[in-house]
Amino acid sequence: MAEKKLYDAATIGDVATLQQLLQGNQHLLDVVSFPCLKNVLHIAIKHGKESIVEEVLKINPELALELDSKNSSSLHLAAARGNAGIAKRLLVIAPEMCWWRDGQDMNPLHVAAVKGNEAVLEEMLRQDSLAAAARLHRGQTVLHLCAKHRQLGTLKVLVKELGHLVGARDDDGETLLHFAVMDYQLEILEYLKRSCKLEKLTTNSSGKTALDILNESVRDETTYPKMKRILENISNHSIFQNLPRYTEMTMVAAVLIATMAFQAAVSPPGGVWQEDGFDKETSRDYxxxxxVMATKHPKTYANFVHANLLSFISSTISILLLSTAGGSDQWIFVTIATYLEWLSMAAIAITYGASLVMTNPDMVEFGFSNVVYITTSIFVPVICVIFLFGSRRNGGKRLVKKVRPNCDTV
Known part of the structure; x- marks a missing residue:
């Protein structure tokens, strides 16, 4: 009779009846066990009765540590129920419960993610975010679980803390992206695209990318084109996809070109006059x-100086922009710096050609205009190829649009 009253009190949240029963038998909470080895705390949590949970924990907090027949802790039950208030009270008593595994090898954070209970998940992440990174069956991550159970809300919460797991593979080599595609989850793909969390398409143990899986699936004419477009954009990301690495590589090239231009300015081809004098060949004082070349070949030397100055200035501005981009992730700076880098490369090539003309007797008649023509005929086609390669599978979009993705705050 007392057990039935205790069960009913826990179910409906009747604190007065609970207190009355305990006055009659202060050990009642210790001796009563309900089906599936659940204690009164488990029953109250299952029904979301926070007032009963608070009262029971005051009297006997050790009940929070007991497991039911499915090896679920009280925190597992709170995670499944979605009651953040109860979860917070339990975490105060035993924060280590975040790591406990139930009969399905899931800890409470996994359970909350699968059930879509964002508030409880956020509460537990504040307590111990490392528990969420624990791997499950066949090496799956909690993000794999979110995709498998179509839980976009909890996926967003987890990505804030565990963004590094977005590209993690399970034992079959499959990522979150593979799981999302297998279940045709367009919303997850769109979110990952907006949040800029996808860098490339990886293959699973069968050698298939998410795009391969999509192409082999039964096509939904509404969803398929949108998903394919997103995956193709990922697979065709330009060289600008990895900003820190690209910035570092371009910075090295910019510094090298600026150094070359500076060296050419202070040590011009042909050297400098060692003393004042008069050049009889050109009838010019020096x-x-x-x-020396300023006296011997004044016109060519003037063109050399202009090209060298253009190379130095464009490289130094590129260095400044890349330094700013490295600290603030501003893609517009990287874009401008890239164009300036191409310009500085062409200018330093013209400087090199002009140096050959001025220092090689056999090339005096070759002319500076031919140097510019040859350099332009090489650089322009190469740059065109870069643009075509970057946009050929993206509807002809300009390169600048690829380096300025519309990223939401994750």
Whole structure:
């Protein structure tokens, strides 16, 4: 009779009856066990009765540590129920419960993610986010679980804390992306695209990417084109996809070109005059420290200086922009720096050609205009190829649009 009253009190949240029963038998909470080895705390949590949970924990907090027949702890039950208040009270008593595994090898954070209970998940993540990174059956992550159970809400919560797991593979080599595609979950793909969390398509143990799986699936004419477009965009990301790495590589090239341009300015081809004098060949006066070529080939030397100056200035501006981009992730700076880098490369190539003309007797008649023509005929096609390669499978979009993705705050 007392057991039935205790069960009913826990079910409906009747604190007065609970207190009355305990006055008659102060050990009642210790001796009563309901089906599936559930205690009164389990029953109250299952029905979301926070007032009963609070009262029971005051009297006997050790009940929170007991497991039911499915090896579920009280925190597992709170995670499944979705009651953040109860979960918070339990975490105060035993925060280590975040790591406990139930009969399905899931800890409470996994359970909350599968059930879509965002508030409880956030509460437990504040207590111990590392527990959410624990692997499950066949090496699956909690993000795999979210995709498998179509829980976009809890996926967003977890990505904030565990963004590094977005590309994690299970024992079959499959990522979150593979799982989302297998279940035709367009919303998850769109979210991952907006949040810029996908860098490339990886293959599973069968050598298939998410795009391969999509193409082999039964096609939904409404969803399939949208998913394919997203996956193709991922697979065709330009060289700008990895901003930190790209910035570092471009910075090295910019510094190298700026150094070359500076060196050419202070040590011009042909050297400098060692003392003041008069050049009979050109009938021109010269002074010590002036470039010899400025006297011998003034027009070509002037063009050389202009090209060298253009190379130095464009490289130094590129360095400044890349330094800013590295600290603030501003893609527009990287885009401008890239164009300037291409310009500086072309200019330094023209500087090199002009140096050959001025220092090689056999090329004096070759002319500076031919140097510019050859350099342009090489650089323009190469740059065109870069643009075509970057946009050929993306509807002809300009490269600048690929380096300025519309990323939501994750």
């Amino acid at each position: 002074k010590a420290g002036f470039a």
